[in-house]
Amino acid sequence: MILQVNPLEGFFFGSGKAMVAAGVIIIIILGLAIWMFRMESRMNRLNQRLDMENPGPSDSDKS
Secondary structure, three states: OOOOOOHHHHHHHHHOHHHHHHHHHHHHHHHHHHHHHHHHHHHHHHHHHHHHHOOOOOHHHHO
16 A cells, blocks of 8 residues: 655645644744743742741641
């Protein structure tokens, strides 16, 4: 069975645009990962600050 190459695929690989598209996708994914990491750290800091300002009931108060 002979594999037929899609004309669009042949165009992307033949002209070198496939690597550019892959590079753009990698940059976007890395940017989203960095954004999510920073957002998670900000949320953790906010939760810690809220816990300090509004402490919940302590173990001795539960009795």
